[in-house]
Amino acid sequence: MSKYLTRCRDLIAAVVMLLIAAALFVLSFSVQRNTVSSIGPGFMPRLVAVLLLILGSLNLRDAVKAYRAQPAPAAEEHAERRTPKEFFLSNLDWASAVLILLYVFLVGPLGFPVASALYMFFQMIVLSIGQKRNWILLVVLSLAVPAAVYFAFTKWFYLMLPAGILG
Amino acid sequence: MDMFLSGAAAVLNPECILYIFFGTVLGIIFGAAPGLNTAMAVALCLPITYTLSAVNGVSMIMGLFIGGVSGGLITAILINIPGTAASLATTFDGHPMAEKGQAGKALGVGIVFSFLGTILSMFALIFVAPLLAQFALEFSSVEYFAIAVFSLTMMATLSGDNLKRGLMSGLLGWVIAMVGTSPIDYSPRFTFGFLSMEAGFSMISVLTGAFAVSEVMKSALHRTDLKKDDFHDFKIKGFGFTMKEFVSQIGNGIRSALIGIAIGILPGIGAGTANIVAYGAAKNSSKYPEKFGTGIIDGVVASETSNNASVGGALIPLLTLGIPGDVGTALMLGGLMIHGIVPGPLLFVTNGELVYSIFTALFLAAIFMLVLEFGGMRIFIRILGVKKYILMPIVMILCCVGAYGANNRVFDIIWLGIFGIIGYLLSKADFPVAPMIIGYVLGPMAETNLRRALMSSEGSLVPFFTSPIALVFFALTIVSIVMTILRARKGAKQTA
Numbered sequence: 001m002s003k004y005l006t007r008c009r010d011l012i013a014a015v016v017m018l019l020i021a022a023a024l025f026v027l028s029f030s031v032q033r034n035t036v037s038s039i040g041p042g043f044m045p046r047l048v049a050v051l052l053l054i055l056g057s058l059n060l061r062d063a064v065k066a067y068r069a070q071p072a073p074a075a076e077e078h079a080e081r082r083t084p085k086e087f088f089l090s091n092l093d094w095a096s097a098v099l100i101l102l103y104v105f106l107v108g109p110l111g112f113p114v115a116s117a118l119y120m121f122f123q124m125i126v127l128s129i130g131q132k133r134n135w136i137l138l139v140v141l142s143l144a145v146p147a148a149v150y151f152a153f154t155k156w157f158y159l160m161l162p163a164g165i166l167g
Numbered sequence: 168m169d170m171f172l173s174g175a176a177a178v179l180n181p182e183c184i185l186y187i188f189f190g191t192v193l194g195i196i197f198g199a200a201p202g203l204n205t206a207m208a209v210a211l212c213l214p215i216t217y218t219l220s221a222v223n224g225v226s227m228i229m230g231l232f233i234g235g236v237s238g239g240l241i242t243a244i245l246i247n248i249p250g251t252a253a254s255l256a257t258t259f260d261g262h263p264m265a266e267k268g269q270a271g272k273a274l275g276v277g278i279v280f281s282f283l284g285t286i287l288s289m290f291a292l293i294f295v296a297p298l299l300a301q302f303a304l305e306f307s308s309v310e311y312f313a314i315a316v317f318s319l320t321m322m323a324t325l326s327g328d329n330l331k332r333g334l335m336s337g338l339l340g341w342v343i344a345m346v347g348t349s350p351i352d353y354s355p356r357f358t359f360g361f362l363s364m365e366a367g368f369s370m371i372s373v374l375t376g377a378f379a380v381s382e383v384m385k386s387a388l389h390r391t392d393l394k395k396d397d398f399h400d401f402k403i404k405g406f407g408f409t410m411k412e413f414v415s416q417i418g419n420g421i422r423s424a425l426i427g428i429a430i431g432i433l434p435g436i437g438a439g440t441a442n443i444v445a446y447g448a449a450k451n452s453s454k455y456p457e458k459f460g461t462g463i464i465d466g467v468v469a470s471e472t473s474n475n476a477s478v479g480g481a482l483i484p485l486l487t488l489g490i491p492g493d494v495g496t497a498l499m500l501g502g503l504m505i506h507g508i509v510p511g512p513l514l515f516v517t518n519g520e521l522v523y524s525i526f527t528a529l530f531l532a533a534i535f536m537l538v539l540e541f542g543g544m545r546i547f548i549r550i551l552g553v554k555k556y557i558l559m560p561i562v563m564i565l566c567c568v569g570a571y572g573a574n575n576r577v578f579d580i581i582w583l584g585i586f587g588i589i590g591y592l593l594s595k596a597d598f599p600v601a602p603m604i605i606g607y608v609l610g611p612m613a614e615t616n617l618r619r620a621l622m623s624s625e626g627s628l629v630p631f632f633t634s635p636i637a638l639v640f641f642a643l644t645i646v647s648i649v650m651t652i653l654r655a656r657k658g659a660k661q662t663a
Contacts, residue, residue: 009595009596010596010597012596013596013597013598017335017339020339020342024342027357031349031354031355031356032354032355033352033354034352034353034354039617039618039621040352040354041349041351041352041354041356042356044345044610044613044614044617045342045345045356045357048338048341048342048345048610051334051338052335052338052339052342055331055334055335055338056335058331059331059332059335062331090388092387092388093384093385093387093388093591094384095387096383096384096387097384097587097588097591100380100383100384100563100584100587100588101584101585101588103563103567103584104567104580104581104583104584104585105581105584107567107571107577107580108577108580108581112567112568112571116564116567119560119563119564120560120561120564123383123559123560123563124556124557124560126387127386127387127555127556127559127560128554128556131554131556133556141557145561145564146564149564149565149568153214153568153572156218157214157215157217157218158218159214159217159218159568159571159572159575160575161568161571162571162577
């Protein structure tokens with residue numbers, strides 16, 4: 001990642017953190033009190049929110065300083081366009097994040113065996129981009145591993161994983 | 168003594184021994200492979216431990232930890248990549264030794280001293296822990312609050328070079344722990360009206376999400392596959408070193424073990440720090456400091472003795488006070504709690520046998536580690552050649568089983584994925600993730616004890632200033648904060 005992008009990222013992260021702290025501070029006032037005590041359930045969230053606000057502001061100041069201190073990005077750097085393939089290759093981590101999210105949300109509706117098989121297959125493809133892969137092995141593993149895990153846990157360990165559409 | 172015998176007897180049966188063996192094997196593999204960590208190994212094993220008895224489950228986790236801390240030496244020596252931060256200093260002299268054709272000796276020394284480090288720290292654990300537990304029985308919520316506050320300042324030591332971001336990450340962990348019902352009066356907090364949020368996030372979802380699932384994403388960009396040809400060839404005869412060499416390292420070994428134990432006891436730092444500090448100490452007190460880094464056994468001894476010794480050290484506050492020192496022990500805490508075991512001084516009174524079972528399991532794990540690493544080195548090297556693109560998706564689906572198994576809720580699986588992404592986002596934005604776990608575990612402990620103490624004193628703050636133990640910890644807290652600030656200033660000046 002270019003230095004310029006790193007600074008931008010630091011700035012964004014600092015702002016997001018401050019927003020979280022502010023939200024926490026506001027929400028801490030709506031925590032219900034069930035008992036009469038000197039320190040209620042909203043006290044610690046508020047304290048942590050204040051600490052986060054202080055640290056967050058200091059961190060934002062650092063990020064702004066760093067952002068200002070660096071020279072403006074050269075025009076070429078801005079204009080430089082990456083090919084779609086390069087863009088995709090440098091974002092394989094986010095592709096994996098999407099797969100993981102899809103997987104965790106689909107485990108319930110589709111069931112563990114089906115969701116896991118689909119996830120394994122696509123995740124293995126994403127992680128092996130640019131390497132030689134054995135397609136038969138990918139398919140066999142995607143089917144065999146989730147099936148083996150499912151049966152081992154439901155039959156031996158009595159952990160009733162969601163069966164979903166197969167149940 | 169009775170307790171010791173019955174605790175040991177509970178472990179010494181074929182089934183439990185098999186679990187320890189399995190745990191140690193898995194620990195070594197995950198410790199040795201760069202890109203895999205002990206958190207993942209624990210995540211893989213948690214679903215299995217649910218159905219085991221407490222003794223079997225905990226014993227297996229002990230195997231995982233001993234194997235995990237020691238396994239890193241294989242890759243550190245043979246390919247100059249530390250499998251975990253615990254073996255970083257092993258590469259300094261271990262790999263140069265391998266390049267000089269002494270790979271067998273380096274491995275032999277590393278393995279034997281890992282074993283000795285574990286055993287020495289185990290003795291420290293056996294003698295210190297019960298005494299400390301006895302002492303801690305007198306603690307009230309006032310003292311616990313003080314200890315929790317002190318331990319929270321240790322978030323700073325886990326922050327690396329960015330103190331502010333480390334502390335923010337720690338506080339974020341605390342916020343995550345606040346979701347659900349509040350301690351003492353059970354008011355729902357930040358549940359946004361969802362009933363499923365009232366129980367809060369499961370510890371397993373948070374821990375394995377932040378430390379295992381996020382690694383799956385990381386592995387998409389950072390390929391860390393190892394090939395068999397990357398490994399240096401080696402030959403080991405006997406232990407690989409002479410008796411004379413062993414005798415020359417006894418002093419170094421004992422010093423490094425003591426450093427490891429002491430660092431392990433301190434909350435917030437563990438094997439990752441111990442190996443560096445012990446290496447530095449060995450170099451400074453050596454008659455030939457200039458030879459360090461060129462491939463001498465002293466460096467390997469210091470690093471490998473201290474990292475394993477820190478495991479026993481870290482178990483002391485975990486078992487006696489319920490305070491985890493680092494990510495590894497936080498996971499161990501999670502593993503214990505699954506079995507309904509709440510670490511603390513009472514554990515020694517109500518569940519004394521289990522404590523001695525843990526000691527025995529630790530001992531067995533150390534022996535297995537010794538035997539496995541000497542006998543199975545070539546097999547481990549083969550296993551380490553397995554492609555990450557196959558391993559990582561399997562890790563993910565087993566994490567899922569682990570998250571689900573804690574409460575049989577799909578809700579926990581969903582949050583496992585979300586915490587994985589949060590953990591990855593944090594590390595992408597240069598926020599260290601380790602302090603988050605400390606905040607997550609210790610934050611609620613501080614709040615609960617503060618409120619409990621104030622309830623029993625009817626709102627008065629006087630007890631906080633009359634308890635000598637609490638005062639000591641408050642003083643330590645102030646010292647710790649001042650030192651952190653001074654260090655940060657010094658660091659800033661140096662870079663300026």
